[in-house]
Amino acid sequence: MSDLKTAFSEAVAAAFAGLGLPAELGRVTASDRPDLADFQCNGALPAAKRAENVSGKNPREIATAVAEVLKADPRLAAVEVAGPGFINLKVADTALAERADAVAADPRAGAETLANPRRVIVDYGGPNVAKPMHVGHLRASIIGESVKRLYRFRGDTVLGDAHFGDWGYQMGLLIGAVCDENPDIKAEVERLDREGAPLDAAIPVVFEKITLADLDRLYPLAAAKGKEDPAYRDRARKLTAELQAKKPGGYLLWRRFREVTQVALERDFHALGVDFDLWKGESDVDDLIPGMIADLDKKGLLVDDQGARIVRVSRPEDKRELPPLLVVSSEGSAMYGTTDLATILDRKQSFDPQLAIYVVDQRQADHFEIVFRAAYLAGYAAEGQLEHIGFGTMNGPDGKPFKTREGGVLKLADLIEMTRDKARERLHEAGLGEDLPPEEFEDIAGKVAVAALKFADLSNFRGTSYVFDLDRFTSFEGKTGPYLLYQAVRVKSLLRRAAEEKAEAGPVHVAEGAERDLVLTLDAFETALSESYDKKAPNAVAEHAYRLSQAFSKFYAACPILSAEPATRASRLTLAQATLKQLELALDLLGVAVPERM
Ligand code: ARG
Numbered sequence: 001m002s003d004l005k006t007a008f009s010e011a012v013a014a015a016f017a018g019l020g021l022p023a024e025l026g027r028v029t030a031s032d033r034p035d036l037a038d039f040q041c042n043g044a045l046p047a048a049k050r051a052e053n054v055s056g057k058n059p060r061e062i063a064t065a066v067a068e069v070l071k072a073d074p075r076l077a078a079v080e081v082a083g084p085g086f087i088n089l090k091v092a093d094t095a096l097a098e099r100a101d102a103v104a105a106d107p108r109a110g111a112e113t114l115a116n117p118r119r120v121i122v123d124y125g126g127p128n129v130a131k132p133m134h135v136g137h138l139r140a141s142i143i144g145e146s147v148k149r150l151y152r153f154r155g156d157t158v159l160g161d162a163h164f165g166d167w168g169y170q171m172g173l174l175i176g177a178v179c180d181e182n183p184d185i186k187a188e189v190e191r192l193d194r195e196g197a198p199l200d201a202a203i204p205v206v207f208e209k210i211t212l213a214d215l216d217r218l219y220p221l222a223a224a225k226g227k228e229d230p231a232y233r234d235r236a237r238k239l240t241a242e243l244q245a246k247k248p249g250g251y252l253l254w255r256r257f258r259e260v261t262q263v264a265l266e267r268d269f270h271a272l273g274v275d276f277d278l279w280k281g282e283s284d285v286d287d288l289i290p291g292m293i294a295d296l297d298k299k300g301l302l303v304d305d306q307g308a309r310i311v312r313v314s315r316p317e318d319k320r321e322l323p324p325l326l327v328v329s330s331e332g333s334a335m336y337g338t339t340d341l342a343t344i345l346d347r348k349q350s351f352d353p354q355l356a357i358y359v360v361d362q363r364q365a366d367h368f369e370i371v372f373r374a375a376y377l378a379g380y381a382a383e384g385q386l387e388h389i390g391f392g393t394m395n396g397p398d399g400k401p402f403k404t405r406e407g408g409v410l411k412l413a414d415l416i417e418m419t420r421d422k423a424r425e426r427l428h429e430a431g432l433g434e435d436l437p438p439e440e441f442e443d444i445a446g447k448v449a450v451a452a453l454k455f456a457d458l459s460n461f462r463g464t465s466y467v468f469d470l471d472r473f474t475s476f477e478g479k480t481g482p483y484l485l486y487q488a489v490r491v492k493s494l495l496r497r498a499a500e501e502k503a504e505a506g507p508v509h510v511a512e513g514a515e516r517d518l519v520l521t522l523d524a525f526e527t528a529l530s531e532s533y534d535k536k537a538p539n540a541v542a543e544h545a546y547r548l549s550q551a552f553s554k555f556y557a558a559c560p561i562l563s564a565e566p567a568t569r570a571s572r573l574t575l576a577q578a579t580l581k582q583l584e585l586a587l588d589l590l591g592v593a594v595p596e597r598m
Contacts, residue, residue, distance in 0.1 A: 001098075001099070001102045002112065002526075003099075003110060003112075003523050003524075003525075003526040003527070004038075004039070004088040004091060004096075004099055004520075004523045005028055005029070005030070005524070005527060006096070006526070007075070007167055007175065008028045008039050008076075008089055008091075009027050009028045009041075010026075011026075011070065011073055011075075012026035012027075012041045012043070012066065012070065012087065012089075013025075013026030013027070013142070013554070014026070014029055014330065015066045015069040015070055016043060016047065016066060018069060019052065019062070019065055019066065019069075020052055020054065021047045021052050021053065022047065022052055023051060023382060025043030025046055025047050026040075026041060026043055026045075026063060026066075026088065026246055027041065027043065028040060028041045028529075029041075029042075029168065030520075030524065031088065031089075033088075034438075034517075035222060036080075036088060037078075037080070037088035037089055037090050038089060038091045038302045038516075038520055039088075039089040039091070040086055040087060040088050040089065041066075041086070041087040041089070042085075042086055042087075044059040044060070044062040044063035044066065044085035044086075044087060044360060045084060045085050047059070047062050048062055048085070049192060055156040056329070058085070059084050059085030060081060060084060060085045062085060063081040063085040063087050063422065064081050067079045067081050067087055068082065068250040069291045072091070073093075074090065074092065074093050074095075075094075075095035076089055076090065076091060076092060076095075077090045077091060077092040077093070078090040083328050091516075091520075093509075093510040093511065093516070094510075094515060094521070096508075096509040096510045096515075096519040097509055097510045097519075097571075098505070099519060099522075099523055100510070100519045100522060100574065100578060101507060101508050101574065101580065102573075103503075103522050103523070103525075103578045104109075104574045104577055104578035104581070105484045106509070107581075108585070109522075109525060109578065109581045109582035109585050110522060110523065110525050110526060110582065111153070111154075111525055111526055111529055111585070112526055112529075112530075114154050114156065116153040117154075117155040117156045117157065118156050118157070118353075118354040118355055118356075119156070119157045119158075119351060119352060119353045119354050120151050120156045120157065120158045120159075120354065120355045120356070120357065121158075121159050121160075121161060121347055121351065121353040121355070121356040121357065122144055122147055122148040122151065122158060122159070122160045122161070122164050122356075122357045122359065123144075123161050123356060123357065123358045123359065123360070124140050124143070124144020124145065124147070124148070124160060124162075124163075124357075124358075124359035124360075125137060125141045125144060125159075125162045125163070125269070125274065125276065126140050126159065126162070126163055126164075126165065126360055127162065127164060127165070127261075127265050128164065128165035128166070128170065129164055129165065129166035129171070129257055129258050129262075129281065130166075130170060130171065130215040130219055130257045130261055131165075131170060131173050131219055132212070132216050132264070132364065132411045132412070132413070133265065133268055133411065133412040133413075134409040134410065134411055134412060135394055135401075135402050135409065135410050135412065135415055135468075136393070136401070136409070137412060138272075138394065138415065138453070138457075139361070139391050139393075139394060139457060139462075140359050140360055140361065140391070141269065141272060141274045142272070142274075142453070142454050142457045142458065142591065143359050143389070143391055143457070143458065143462050143538065144160065144274075144302050144359035145160070145273070145274045145275070145591040146454075146458055146538040146541075146589060146590050146591050147357060147359060147389065147536055147538065149588065149589045149590075149591060150529070150532055150533055150541065150589050151357075151533065153529075153585075153589055154533050155528070158277075159277045159278055159351060159353075160275070160276045160277050160278070161276060161277070161280050162276040162278065162280065162281075163280060163281065163343065164258075164265075164270075164279070164280070164281030164282065164283075164340055164538065165281070165282055165336075166254075166258055166261075166281040166282055166283045167243075167244065167281065167282035167283040167286065167334065167339055168235060168240065168282065168335070168339075169226075169237065169240050169255070169333075170219065170237040171239075171240055171243055171254055172235075172237060172238070172239035172240030172241075172242075172243060173219070173222040173223060173226055173236040173239075173240075173251075174215060174218060174219060174222060174257060174313060175189075175239045175243065175250045175253055175254065176222065176232075176235055176236050176239050176486060177218045177219075177221065177222040178253065179253075180212070181218070182209075182210075183254065184206050185207060185210070188204050188206050188249070189249030189252075189253055190249060191249070192204070192247040192248045192249035192252055193247055193248055193250075195248075196248060196250075197248040197252065198248070199246055199248060199251055199252070199427060201248075201252065203252055203255055203256050203259070204252065207252065207253055207256040208256070210253075210257070210260065211254055211260055212260045212261060212263075212264045214400060215261070216551075217500075222236070224571070236361070237329070237331045237333065237479045238331060238386040240331070240333050241331045241333045244286060244332075244333055244334055245332075255394060258281075258283075261512075262279070264413070266379065267413075268412050268413050268416065271413075271416050271446070271450075272412070272416060272450060272453075273450050273454075273591050273592070273593060274591065280343075282316055282336075282339035282340075282343070283339075284346070285339055285343050285345075285346045286334070286339075286342075287340035288342045288345055288346055289334050289338060289339075289342050292341065292342050292345055293309070293327060293328065295378065296311060296327065296378055299377075299378060299379075301374070301377055301378060302327065302402060303324070303518075304506045305324070306330065307330035308326060308327075308329055308330045309327045309328040310324040310325060310326055310327060311324055311325040311374045311377065312324045313325055313369075313373035313374055313377065314368050315373075319416040322366065322369060322373075323366075323370065324370070325341065325370050325371060325373075325374040326338070327339075327341070334563040336367070337367065337370060337371050337374070340367075340368075340371045340572045341371055341374055341375055341378075341380070344356070344371070344375045344380045344381055344386065346382045348380055348381065350486055353385070354385060355385055355387065356381070356385060356386050356387070357387050357389055357536060358386070358387065358388045358389060359389045359391070359426065359430070360388065360389075360390065361390065361391065361393075362390030362391055362392060362463070363387060363390075364388070364390070365390055368386075368388035369388070370375065372386040372388070373384075374465060377581055387536070389462065389536050390462075390463065391462040391463060392462070392463055392466070393465045393467030394418055394457070394465070394466060394467075394468050395465050395466065395467050395468065396467070396468060397467060397469075399467070402468045409518040415453075416449065416453075418470065419449040419452055419453055419470060419473075419474065420446060420449040422449070422452075422470050422471075422474045423445045423446075423448040423449040423452065423474055423482070424441075424445045425474075426448065426475070426482065427441070427444065427445060427598070428478060430476050432444075432468075432476075432486075432597045432598045433445075433597075434463060436597070436598075440595075443595065444595045444598050445539050445571075447485065447592075447593055447594070447595050448474070448482050448485060448598075449474070450481075450591075450592060450593070451472040451480075451481030451482055451484065451485050451587075451592045452470075452480060452481045452482055453473065453481070454481060454591055454592050455473075455480060455481030455484065455542060455590065455592065456469075456472075456473040456480070456481065456588055458522055458538045458541075458542045458590050459479060459539055459540060459542040459543065459546070460539060461537055461539050462536075462537050462538075462539070463537075479546050481592060483546075483549065484545055484549050484583070484587060484592070485587075485592070485594055485595065485598070487549040487552060487553060487583070488549075488583050488584060488587065488594045488596065489582065489594065489595060489596075489597055489598050491552065491576055491579055491583070492580060492594075492596060493597060494556075494561065494562075494576055495573070495576060495577065495580065497562060498561075498562060498573055498576075501562060503562060503569055503570075503573060504570060504573070505570055505573035505574040505577055506567065506570025506571060506573070506574060507570070507571060507574070508571045508574050508575060509567065509568070509571045510557050512553075512555075513558075513560055514554050514555040514557075514558040515555060515559060515572075515575065517551050517554065517555070518551045518552060518554075518575055518579065519575070521544075521547055521548050521551040522548070522578055522582055524544060524547070525544060525548075525582055525586070528543065528544035528586075529541060529544075529589075532589075538589070538590055540588055541586050541589050541590060544586055545583060545586040545587055545590065548579060548582060548583055548586065549583065552576075552579045552583075555572075555575065559572055561573065561576065565592070
């Protein structure tokens with residue numbers, strides 16, 4: 001059974017067609033005036049101007065004729081013409097009840113699946129090896145995880161790929177800096193090089209003293225030095241080129257960097273409820289690069305440019321000059337764009353995606369435009385199959401990208417910890433979860449923290465920047481993640497009580513206004529989903545989750561459930577079950593998990 005909006009769109013379209021008017025004008029939307037109607041169709045206005053309107057009726061006359069036909073539809077309680085020719089529809093209570101029963105019985109809570117599913121890659125998160133993840137990666141992870149879940153839920157075959165930054169200049173910088181500081185490591189690197197050690201050899205014991213904390217400390221120092229000192233920079237570039245050429249000493253040390261970073265990353269992502277299908281990195285496509293370069297060369301796309309090799313991607317119609325793709329630097333290194341291009345090739349060969357969605361900071365828009373054009377030129381993807389989904393920044397109270405009090409970028413792990421602390425405080429303030437075992441309380445605090453961060457992010461359109469406000473994000477009141485969790489938990493506890501009292505759910509009857517509103521809100525899930533899917537923007541689903549919680553809250557206040565007489569109680573329990581299922585599904589699509597109780 002489709003949603004009511006679709007069902008009535010079909011009915012109104014048929015009525016238009018029956019009058020010889022274009023069926024596509026029969027589209028209905030939720031009413032602008034919920035006090036007067038549930039749905040409306042504005043198609044009579046454009047219809048009057050169409051050639052098919054041979055009798056020359058004005059919009060009101062057309063709307064009246066359409067309304068006459070619709071009045072025979074038993075699913076409609078009222079059909080009215082308003083203003084210049086708006087058709088207002090009020091759904092019959094029986095039709096609402098039938099829809100509510102269908103949503104309650106449907107494991108997908110009323111959501112449709114795609115007629116033509118695709119193979120889709122979502123490239124998101126994008127952490128860098130050796131550099132700790134910072135809040136800039138937070139949005140990529142949160143939005144990407146949600147987009148991945150949405151696409152999968154609609155029926156696409158989706159792979160989420162973390163695409164680690166593990167093969168660039170920062171690696172050469174770190175190899176140099178670590179060797180400078182540790183003569184024993186330097187000696188071991190030299191020995192491995194001399195002996196031509198195999199690349200898959202066990203990581204030498206002396207390398208094991210290198211921890212993530214060392215990398216965190218050394219990276220900013222080395223990066224700053226590289227900016228000031230050309231000789232230092234050149235050495236880092238040379239070490240990067242040697243790493244990419246698989247010189248054993250640096251390569252094995254790099255493996256240690258990757259190892260310690262991966263452990264920390266997995267922990268951070270886990271805490272955030274973010275999961276990848278592919279934990280691939282830039283380095284994974286290294287073997288494809290020589291063949292790709294030969295291929296680009298053969299296709300006549302590669303141009304020599306002062307010792308470097310580039311692909312020109314600008315087009316005559318460009319309003320501003322787009323720089324070329326730098327494929328091989330003058331030191332012979334593969335660049336960020338090179339690995340991205342090779343990754344497109346790799347994905348084509350292994351998965352052949354019909355769409356690749358890159359969820360990355362808006363500031364990388366040019367980078368992706370350049371890479372995508374090069375891929376289209378080389379035939380590694382068809383025009384339009386690669387899409388960059390940019391997003392704004394998370395800002396501090398000063399309106400600039402969020403920083404710590406000391407002025408540095410806040411690490412993701414610290415942000416999560418900070419939010420958890422606040423969540424515990426909030427739970428205590430609200431007197432929630434305090435009687436539960438400590439491990440369960442901790443689990444709840446973690447879920448509240450994740451809900452707070454994710455909902456605050458996803459409830460805005462991804463393109464907009466927002467201000468980080470932990471007090472507001474973690475509040476149990478207002479449009480927040482914790483509020484939604486609290487509402488969902490309330491429904492769970494109601495249903496638990498019903499089960500204890502052996503109260504059973506049964507067919508829905510709609511009588512009260514709050515019941516009507518709740519069913520209409522349940523019905524709107526499909527619209528929200530398709531909007532989020534099409535725009536690759538989870539905010540419509542976030543908004544839906546909020547509206548559903550509010551509609552339930554009003555229903556719960558207005559309509560007694562367990563104390564109602566049996567048929568009414570059964571009907572209301574079905575409504576509560578349908579709400580919980582849909583709310584949990586919507587929250588899951590946002591990457592938010594609901595605790596059993598709090
Ligand atoms: N590692 C990059 C960064 O931190 C983001 C990677 C995004 N994905 C990609 N395919 N380039 O900026």
